[in-house]
Amino acid sequence: xxxxxxxxxxxxxxxxxxxxxxxxxxxxxxxxxxxxxxxxxxxxxxxxxxxxxxxxxxxxxxxxxxxxxxxxxxxxxxxxxxxxxxxxxxxxxxxxxxxxxxxxxxxxxxxxxxxxxxxxxxxxxxxxxxxxxxxxxxxxxxxxxxxxxxxxxxxxxxxxxxxxxxxxxxxxxxxxxxxxxxxxxxxxxxxxxxxxxxxxxxxxxxxxxxxxxxxxxxxxxxxxxxxxxxxxxxxxxxxxxxxxxxxxxxxxxxxxxxxxxxxxxxxxxxxxxxxxxxxxxxxxxxxxxxxxxxxxxxxxxxxxxxxxxxxxxxxxxxxxxxxxxxxxxxxxxxxxxxxxxxxxxxxxxxxxxxxxxxxxxxxxxxxxxxxxxxxxxxxxxxxxxxxxxxxxxxxxxxxxxxxxxxxxxxxxxxxxxxxxxxxxxxxxxxxxxxxxxxxxxxxxxxxxxxxxxxxxxxxxxxxxxxxxxxxxxxxxxxxxxxxxxxxxxxxxxxxxxxxxxxxxxxxxxxxxxx
Numbered sequence: 001x002x003x004x005x006x007x008x009x010x011x012x013x014x015x016x017x018x019x020x021x022x023x024x025x026x027x028x029x030x031x032x033x034x035x036x037x038x039x040x041x042x043x044x045x046x047x048x049x050x051x052x053x054x055x056x057x058x059x060x061x062x063x064x065x066x067x068x069x070x071x072x073x074x075x076x077x078x079x080x081x082x083x084x085x086x087x088x089x090x091x092x093x094x095x096x097x098x099x100x101x102x103x104x105x106x107x108x109x110x111x112x113x114x115x116x117x118x119x120x121x122x123x124x125x126x127x128x129x130x131x132x133x134x135x136x137x138x139x140x141x142x143x144x145x146x147x148x149x150x151x152x153x154x155x156x157x158x159x160x161x162x163x164x165x166x167x168x169x170x171x172x173x174x175x176x177x178x179x180x181x182x183x184x185x186x187x188x189x190x191x192x193x194x195x196x197x198x199x200x201x202x203x204x205x206x207x208x209x210x211x212x213x214x215x216x217x218x219x220x221x222x223x224x225x226x227x228x229x230x231x232x233x234x235x236x237x238x239x240x241x242x243x244x245x246x247x248x249x250x251x252x253x254x255x256x257x258x259x260x261x262x263x264x265x266x267x268x269x270x271x272x273x274x275x276x277x278x279x280x281x282x283x284x285x286x287x288x289x290x291x292x293x294x295x296x297x298x299x300x301x302x303x304x305x306x307x308x309x310x311x312x313x314x315x316x317x318x319x320x321x322x323x324x325x326x327x328x329x330x331x332x333x334x335x336x337x338x339x340x341x342x343x344x345x346x347x348x349x350x351x352x353x354x355x356x357x358x359x360x361x362x363x364x365x366x367x368x369x370x371x372x373x374x375x376x377x378x379x380x381x382x383x384x385x386x387x388x389x390x391x392x393x394x395x396x397x398x399x400x401x402x403x404x405x406x407x408x409x410x411x412x413x414x415x416x417x418x419x420x421x422x423x424x425x426x427x428x429x430x431x432x433x434x435x436x437x438x439x440x441x442x443x444x445x446x447x448x449x450x451x452x453x454x455x456x457x458x459x460x461x462x463x464x465x466x467x468x469x470x471x472x473x474x475x476x477x478x479x480x481x482x483x484x485x486x487x488x489x490x491x492x493x494x495x496x497x498x499x500x501x502x503x504x505x506x507x508x509x510x511x512x513x514x
Contacts, residue, residue, distance in 0.1 A: 026083055029067065030092040033076060034100070036066035037127045037153065039192055050077040059206035060193050061153075063130070065093055066123075073123050098131065100124045104139040107160075111171035115179070116140075119158040126153040126192055132161065132199050146417075146425040147228050148200035150207075152180035155187035161199070165424070166243040167236025169229050177208070177219055198225050224421055231422030234380035238346065239284070241427065242468045251469050254292065254304075257285040258326045261307065265324055265332035275315040276342060282308040283350060285326070287471040296501035296509050300327030305358055305504065306513045310334060312351030313363040316341040316370050322514055341370045343377035345385050352392060353435075353481035357504050359488070360513055368393040382422045384414035388436055395443070404443065411436055430460035435478035442486050450491055454483055458497050475499055 024032075040060050043051065054064045065076040081089060102120040109115060118139065119125060128135040129151055133144040147164035150173055154160075160179060162172040177196045184194035195208035196219065207225070210217040221229070235241050252260070264278035286304040293301045307324040311334070318339030324332045341348075348370060355363045372390055391407040415433055417425055423432065434457035441450035457479040465473035476499040483505055487493055493505070503509035 024067065024080075029076070029080060029084060030089065032067045032069060032096065033065050033089060033093040034068055034097045034124045035093050035127050035130050036064050036075070036124060037130065037156070037192065038062045038064055038075075047075065050079075051075065052078055053081055057130070058195075058197055058204040059208075060195055061204075065089065068096070068122075068124070094131065097124055097127060098134060098138065100128065102128065102135075102139065109171070109175040111168070111175060113162065113168035113172035113175055115172065115176060116161050116163075117158070118160070121157065123156050123190075126156045126159045129153055129159050129161075129199065129204070136161070136163075144199075146201075147232075148198060150176055150196060151199050151204070152176050152183075152196050153192045154180050154183035154194065155190040156192050157190055158183065158187075164228060164232065166241055167233045169232050173207070173219065173221070173229075181217075198222075200225075227421045228424075230380050231382070232424070234346075235423065235427065238280070239470055239472055240346070240431070241424075242465045242470070242473070251288065251471060252284075254285060254289050254300075257281060257288055258304070258328075258330055261285050262324075262326055262330050262332040265307075265311070265334055268337065269335045275311065275337060276344070276347065279308065279311040279315050279347070279351070282311045282324075283354070284471040286354070287474045287477070290501050291469075291474045294498075294501060296503045301501075302509050302511060303327050305354065306511070307332075309351075309354045309358050309360055309363065309513055312347075312354050313360070313367060316348060316351055317363075317366040341374050343374055345375040345378045345381045345389055348375055348389060349385070349392075350477065352396075353477045356481040357477075357484045358513060359484070359507065359510055363513075364396050368397045380422060382414065382420050382428075384411050384420065384428075385423075385432070387411035387414050388432075391436075391439070395439075401443065408436070408440060408443070412440075427464070430464040431478070434460060434476070435482045438479060438482035438486070442482060442489065442491070445489075447491050450486055451494060454479060454486075454497065455494065458499055461499050475501065480505065 037057065038061070040062055043062055051064055054062050057063045065081060067074050067076055100120065100122045102118050102125050105117050107115045107117055118128065118135070132149060132151065136142065136144045145163050145165050149161045149163045150169070151159060151161040160176060162169070162176060173196065180196055181194045184191050194217070195206050197204040197206050198221070205222060207219050207221050208217045209220045236243060261278065261281040264281050268275060268278060282304065286308040289301040289304045290296055296302065296305070303325045304327065307326055310319065310322065310324055313319065314334065314337045319334065319337045321336045322334050324334050326332060348367065352364060352367050355367065372386070372393065375389055376386055387407060387410045391404060391411050394404040394407050413419065415428060415436065420428055437453050438450060438457060441453055458476060461476040461479065480500050483493060483500055487505055487507070
């Protein structure tokens with residue numbers, strides 16, 4: 001992260017017009033008390049002596065209660081707060097703070113990241129950060145992600161945040177740091193903090209490291225936040241997240257994707273060509289084709305799925321030279337490829353899911369011989385993803401069922417909220433965990449549980465993607481793979497579920513793939 005200069009870090013007065021008065025009744029205290037964030041520099045030794053109840057919230061910021069009077073704002077001292085039951089005072093102050101008016105606007109920065117600006121005339125606007133999820137919901141109607149948000153409070157009248165929801169997080173962090181410093185220096189007596197913080201599960205962690213000797217600061221995210229950022233970047237780049245960009249963008253047509261895939265396959269004979277790009281394009285084509293052909297009834301839809309299966313298995317296990325048909329007169333010669341599996345656990349799951357939907361048992365067997373140690377080199381995924389890969393490799397390699405069950409239990413434990421560090425929990429619950437739960441019902445031979453879980457998986461897929469037109473929104477690939485497995489085990493499946501192409505699920509469109 002780049003270093004930036006910090007000016008004006010000397011002690012600040014508490015604020016012009018803010019006095020330490022007294023004499024209010026308990027009712028007046030409860031009617032005007034607010035939670036308040038103060039700069040540590042503004043708390044003089046004299047003031048600190050009567051604020052023993054105050055607490056540090058994060059580097060440089062202190063939590064106190066303050067009274068909003070018609071012509072002044074004063075900090076509540078120890079004698080003040082001792083007059084009121086702590087729970088009663090806390091509840092009243094919270095209500096008063098949430099009633100403070102504030103305006104919200106979105107600011108798109110040059111990098112494409114979106115910052116959310118919240119501002120108002122009240123001295124307490126920045127203190128709303130103490131209850132960020134409630135404030136965000138009140139102002140926007142949207143929930144704050146479980147992973148929290150980056151936030152800066154340059155002045156008491158203003159704060160800026162960026163939800164940790166997509167791959168723009170790195171650009172947002174750098175933009176927020178530059179903005180926070182400039183706004184802090186321009187805030188005069190209202191200045192609060194030049195730092196950027198991570199708001200996460202009710203706590204704020206400072207990401208800024210200030211060197212007072214050189215008057216510079218740098219950004220130093222903790223390991224957990226770096227893991228979240230890495231996971232968001234990889235998920236976003238692979239098209240797995242429903243973001244504003246994916247919602248607004250017009251996805252390529254099937255014809256455009258077919259041409260792109262054909263060219264990428266043709267380029268695989270060149271040293272600079274990457275099988276992963278060709279696989280990604282072929283998979284996007286297969287999924288997009290189902291937008292216009294939701295039952296997968298057309299031959300060109302099957303051709304796209306067959307091509308994605310070929311490329312997925314070839315990328316991980318190698319392949320002999322062959323031809324890929326992509327509909328019409330588009331034929332792409334796939335050259336012989338060596339077995340050089342990438343360290344991409346989610347792409348391996350995609351390749352296996354595709355092979356399972358298309359009942360490519362020989363390819364599934366080869367995918368299960370990809371070394372797990374190689375996939376463990378993927379530092380963008382949580383342990384539950386790797387345990388899930390291990391579970392599937394155990395099952396489809398014909399190992400004892402006790403072995404598979406043990407690995408499945410490891411997967412479930414590793415997907416608990418306190419164990420997940422990379423993926424957004426909404427994504428884990430709605431997308432990643434669905435095939436795990438379905439597989440559990442399959443090996444337990446629990447038809448009723450499978451039916452319920454499949455219906456829930458489809459609902460969660462819809463909830464994640466909303467109205468997005470992204471390729472992965474069209475088909476619930478993981479649930480489709482598990483439903484295909486259940487179909488072949490004679491599970492009764494409810495007809496007509498969305499996002500599960502009928503003729504792939506029931507094998508009527510499935511043909512041999514060389």
